[in-house]
Amino acid sequence: MQDRAPRAALIDGKAIAADITREVAAEAATLREQGWAPRLVSVSVGDTPAADLYVRNQQKHAENAGVDFEARSYPAETSLEQLVGILQGLNADPRVNGIIIQRPLPDHIPVKALQKAVHPLKDVEGMHPASIGNIVYNDLALGPCTAVAAVEILKTLPLKVEGLDVTVIGHSEIVGKPIAFLMMGLGATVTVCHHMTRSVAMHSRASDAVFVAVGKAGLVTGDMIKPGAAVIDIGINRVDGKTVGDVDFDSVAQVAGWLTPVPGGVGPVTVATLMKNAVLATRMQMAHYRDAFAKTDF
Structure with a gap:
């Protein structure tokens, strides 16, 4: 009889969030x-x-x-x-x-x-057009919290990010696209899939890491994942009174090497990133005020 126990290691978002906090x-x-x-x-x-x-x-x-x-x-x-x-x-x-x-x-x-x-x-959520645009220049001072959190989770895994083949499913302005730029800034090779992509599975099956942020329960199944790949599920959906992600958890857990649960994965790290942005913003404003009102000798 074939063993159907999940092979994926579940990523503990609460533990990562606790370290950041x-x-x-x-x-x-x-x-x-x-x-x-x-x-x-x-x-x-x-x-x-x-x-x-x-x-x-x-x-x-x-x-x-x-x-x-x-x-x-x-x-x-x-x-x-x-x-x-x-x-x-x-x-x-x-x-x-x-x-x-x-x-x-x-x-x-x-x-x-x-x-x-x-x-x-003061844009601690990282939603201002300037905050989003800065990512293109690899300036991550106040990045969009969910995107930054998802990438931080991947960075905790024993994977060499440089040269990593990554697929991002979903291309929203505040999650999918920033993740793509963040990963490119770290040296990964990135493919972005969206509703007009002809074969999402073709791209995701060839990737070492897959980010999913669409908002459609069960969108990504086990046959779309490369064995041993890291899967970061950012989706939040309500199905039959339960909170689930965009990943069909049972089938993907049989194939992936690492997988974020929903809830308990990206969510806690996102809130911790918001608090991290709060202290970063405070330090940036402290420097700004000191520079603006510093005593000068004339």
Whole structure:
């Protein structure tokens, strides 16, 4: 009888996140001693249970990381102009080091307009066009959290990234495309697949590592994976009351060498990366203010 026990090693995202959080807490303590206690402000619009859950999760992780956290909620009928004004006020407040825009937003509020309104030095989510664009130049100061987290997970594995054949399934502006650029910056050879790709399986089966970020449960199956490959599942879907990824877990686990579970994989590392961005942003702002207001001799 053939042994059907999973061969893939499950990647413990919670353990990776805990390591990052310990480093962040030490950095936050140092900044606090220097008079720059890292502080995040969360902006929610309307009454949305999903956003409330994210806020509570972020607040808990912020406390663990030694980062101050303030949640602000505004009525659903708040206009775009009012919200942009609120963000401009936060941009100008030196006591605020990072701004998080909670989603979903009301239909009359385009998320990209708010992301553009956040100052790049306070863009801890890495969603500002400048933050996304910097990745092309391999400048990872404040990268998009989910993309950075997924790549950080891969870097913990005993794989030589230089020359690694990688397939990214999904080409969104804030996950798929940044992952591709991040991996190219590390020396990997990257293929990006999307809804117009003729044969996704042809590319994924030839890859040493596969990132999946589409939002379609069970999209990637075991016959699409090269034996021993690393599979980073970034998808989050609700199926029959359960949270699942984009990977058909049972079949892929029989083939892959490493696999992130959903939940417990990329998610915890994403939140830890958000906190890491908070302390990075704080240090960048500290340097900016010192340079801007440094005493000069005339």
